[in-house]
Amino acid sequence: MAGRVVTIAQQKGGAGKTTLAIHLAVAWALAGKRVATVDIDPQGSFSEWHRARTAALGEGRTGLTHAAVSGWRTQKEVEQLARTHDVVVVDSPPHAETEAKIAVRVASLVVVPVQPSPMDLWATRPTLDLAKSEKRPVLLVMNRVPSRGKLVDAVATKAAELGVPVAEATVGNRIGFAGAVLDGLSLQETDPRSRGAEEMAELAAEIARRF
Template identity: 50%
Template sequence: MAAHTIALAQQKGGAGKTTLAAHLAVALAEAGHGVAAVDTDPQGSLAGWGEVRAAADTRAPVTVHSVAGWRLGPELSRLQRGHDLVVIDSPPHAETDARAVIRAADLMVAPVQPSPLDVRATEPTLSLAADAGTPALVVLNRVPPRARLTDAMTDALGRLDVGLAATRIGSRVALAESLAEGLGVTESQPRGRAAGEVRALAEELFKRFG
């Protein structure tokens, strides 16, 4: 059976898309799935993390690949034959490449920070998924503690008629610190709150594939 493909997409920069892609890839690998991570963003942040990871002491096998979005098709077909899940980091501000990535995915995950501007800026990304016929799920990301605004933004997203993940990812330094070491937060701080949130989201996403 071909691998399931998850695309992390967000046309607005700074939403934490690449960070979430890396942490999810590790958490899914730790759960026993064969996982490939694919960087289609010209900035190459996920690929850079993969290079650091290759030299780190890790236990969760995650293969990291870099490919231009418009060339994704052949590479994705190859990776799907050898893995259970493929996690793709799509480029922001590049609608053509992002569209190709979203079209190839079984699920698009859009991280959104809980602010009015970020929620509004997510609508073009959700439109790309709708045009491609790809199911979309919004994940509230970088959520500050005790933020009254978060509930208001949850209501606003509900009015967009889009799936909203039950799991929220907090604004935690551990997420960035672990990436600098080539790790996922579930490896660097396995008992921390950030690791618990990432594991919960990974499980929530995988359950959507039945």
């Protein structure tokens, strides 16, 4: 059976899309899954991280199969990787470009990170509309969440009113994520007992259950 394709999509920049993609990919790899990662964002941050990871761990020791593609090759590359891997994690561009539409089209699940603010929540609508037009299932993930407060709860309630599922697992606004990524690693690897590592493991397990 072909592997599952998880597309991380959010047309608003600054939502923590690439950091989430990196940590989910590593979480599944650490769980023993064959994981491929695909960077179709012109900024290339996912690919830069994988280069840093290769430098830190050694060629062929990253635990991931990584590809950077664009244009018409995107769908074919993702489908080929899905044939030989359990999970393919796609980091898509932050705008409604051709690649973003293709990434959503080939997804088994579209994961949409959203920060707990009204502006970020409103900005998810184009992404949700794109997934709806491609008839792809969506999961909203509350990302970069500060300490619990009334605003966080209010935004989570409003997110649920959009008519799409909201993940029970949330991801906090933790500096450890950025520090790990800078070294080509994930927080699960640099500080596996941290709350942030636990949050990513919980989210990865929740997404896997939806498969």
